[in-house]
Amino acid sequence: MLIASYSFGSGENKISDTSFYDKSKGYGFVDLRTPIGNTASERSLYAGGWNLRKSFKTPWDDIVTATDDGLFTNHRREVIIFKAAVPSFGTYKINFTVTADVGDIRDMRIFAGRRNLIASGIHIHEGGTYSRTFYVNVTPYIPALTSVPCMEKAIYISICGHNAGISHIDIEQDSAPVLYVAGDSTLTDQNAPCPYYPYGSGGGWAQIFAQFFDSISVCNYAHSGLTTNCFRDDGHWDILAKYIRKGDIFMLQFGHNDQKRRNLTAFGGYINNLRWYVKKIREFGAYPVICSPISRIPFTDEETGKKCSLLKTHALAAMQAAEELNVPFIDLHTLTFNKWTELGDKAYDYFTDMTHTNDYGASLIATMVADEIRSKKIEPLCNFINPDDPVPFTPDMDIKELPKEPEEASIFDINIPYVDIEGTPQYEMITKAFKGGLLDPCIMFLHPDQTMARAQVLMVLFKALRIEGRRPYHGRYIDIGRYEWDSSYVETCIQENLIDEMTTPDDLFRPDDPLTYAEFASLCERGMEKEVLKRPDLGLSECLRKAIADGIISSEAVYIEPSDFDTEKITDGGCAITRGEIYAGLYRVMEIMNNVGSKLPSDTEMHPVG
Numbered sequence: 001m002l003i004a005s006y007s008f009g010s011g012e013n014k015i016s017d018t019s020f021y022d023k024s025k026g027y028g029f030v031d032l033r034t035p036i037g038n039t040a041s042e043r044s045l046y047a048g049g050w051n052l053r054k055s056f057k058t059p060w061d062d063i064v065t066a067t068d069d070g071l072f073t074n075h076r077r078e079v080i081i082f083k084a085a086v087p088s089f090g091t092y093k094i095n096f097t098v099t100a101d102v103g104d105i106r107d108m109r110i111f112a113g114r115r116n117l118i119a120s121g122i123h124i125h126e127g128g129t130y131s132r133t134f135y136v137n138v139t140p141y142i143p144a145l146t147s148v149p150c151m152e153k154a155i156y157i158s159i160c161g162h163n164a165g166i167s168h169i170d171i172e173q174d175s176a177p178v179l180y181v182a183g184d185s186t187l188t189d190q191n192a193p194c195p196y197y198p199y200g201s202g203g204g205w206a207q208i209f210a211q212f213f214d215s216i217s218v219c220n221y222a223h224s225g226l227t228t229n230c231f232r233d234d235g236h237w238d239i240l241a242k243y244i245r246k247g248d249i250f251m252l253q254f255g256h257n258d259q260k261r262r263n264l265t266a267f268g269g270y271i272n273n274l275r276w277y278v279k280k281i282r283e284f285g286a287y288p289v290i291c292s293p294i295s296r297i298p299f300t301d302e303e304t305g306k307k308c309s310l311l312k313t314h315a316l317a318a319m320q321a322a323e324e325l326n327v328p329f330i331d332l333h334t335l336t337f338n339k340w341t342e343l344g345d346k347a348y349d350y351f352t353d354m355t356h357t358n359d360y361g362a363s364l365i366a367t368m369v370a371d372e373i374r375s376k377k378i379e380p381l382c383n384f385i386n387p388d389d390p391v392p393f394t395p396d397m398d399i400k401e402l403p404k405e406p407e408e409a410s411i412f413d414i415n416i417p418y419v420d421i422e423g424t425p426q427y428e429m430i431t432k433a434f435k436g437g438l439l440d441p442c443i444m445f446l447h448p449d450q451t452m453a454r455a456q457v458l459m460v461l462f463k464a465l466r467i468e469g470r471r472p473y474h475g476r477y478i479d480i481g482r483y484e485w486d487s488s489y490v491e492t493c494i495q496e497n498l499i500d501e502m503t504t505p506d507d508l509f510r511p512d513d514p515l516t517y518a519e520f521a522s523l524c525e526r527g528m529e530k531e532v533l534k535r536p537d538l539g540l541s542e543c544l545r546k547a548i549a550d551g552i553i554s555s556e557a558v559y560i561e562p563s564d565f566d567t568e569k570i571t572d573g574g575c576a577i578t579r580g581e582i583y584a585g586l587y588r589v590m591e592i593m594n595n596v597g598s599k600l601p602s603d604t605e606m607h608p609v610g
Contacts, residue, residue, distance in 0.1 A: 467492060
């Protein structure tokens, strides 16, 4: 059913270049010059995934040219964004047409929704016409840096390129199947600054994926910072479960954040969660597809010369889950690991950091996934592949020098996003810890009353102390693997004399045991002692007394009176400390060390937020 029909240009009854979005009309162009919000993520939320570069001062009139046959960009990096309200959540069929009226159109790109690439590399000779039919799924979703779902019912269509234009759009309600995607920041929808430079624009591979399909929509629920637990616990799964239908497809790729949680080991919590998702999806009558996590840029083990990404174990677990459940499997870890190794130093051209791709990397990985669907004949996805296979664009086609921008507001300047800390005794200090960059801004639940595993606490401890992990790990403890995520932190702890040997009996680090008050006090007080050789002299009992005196541990905490502490038994006087107390204590460490406001360690993995 036709919902709306829009014609663009300077002619009568056409939408002109001065027709900005108005709620009463329900359609119009998005003016990036009147943004809502402080962070790039907030500003892009109601702008189709775009935000304006602060250095860009060109007036709107100089960006767009209007003719009788459409509206066109005056520069290939400028973006025109059209927004149309729709009556309900669901799938919509879009018929897009442009007639080249101001010269040849070159390298035009079409995006929909939150900067989901629909088509690229479009070339039209002057006077020629280009048409594209595609599908968009409008659905509630939980944006980055908030726990509140976005309930907007609107379609965004964006274009850019040399003389890129828009002449006509029809929007129809449709019932085409939906490919739902679940995962983390490596495949999420990310915002990008305008003017558009692909090299400097972060992008998840599922954001590029819609261009490969001609008769289904792609709904990307991937979200920065998520684990297989968080996707379910933070509300993303509940939204998806409300809308998925029989015949839809569910593709998932997790692992990057699971590996940082001791309760989500590859063949433990992680694989069990994959089994859970497959079972639930099949109950809906939908089709599951499992992808192994993409590889980071591999690092070289200095002792063995081996290339490593630290995700192989989770990739193997994903493969095992797919095999035992008879689910189609795409081994993205092996495909990307081999590609990055082949590219060598050129791999950095496809990334914004060691983990997260720019739009070039996203395009390359999306092409790998489409090729696997085609070659493995993964049903029913292979039936929807676009016969006009797009060629991935590469960094060779773009410049690497980006416009110099004023420093963006910190993502930690937002309101604290956690829904479970109200009334917590450490609320004020947790808020300060968040503002100080210690906590993950992309999750909803902090679990302040729960305990934290000994190995897992090291990542946030290192942020507070402003020190980095070191590789290779030399195997001091038999319960820490050489290529585990936490092994670099453990190696630094060994070299820096941060570990009291009384807490590691029988060559065991005890990575999964809950951290105790005394152990926490020891890590903090030793970390604050500047002379490394003096740290072994700081026993647990002394550290506990000092931590209380320093305000790192509250004097009101139970079971930690120093007089009750037995230095011969690590469990006495050292019951498990809560996460809330850990975060509050680590912020106090930052205050004592004057680390508040200083830069985080260079190996801190920050989630891009869209």
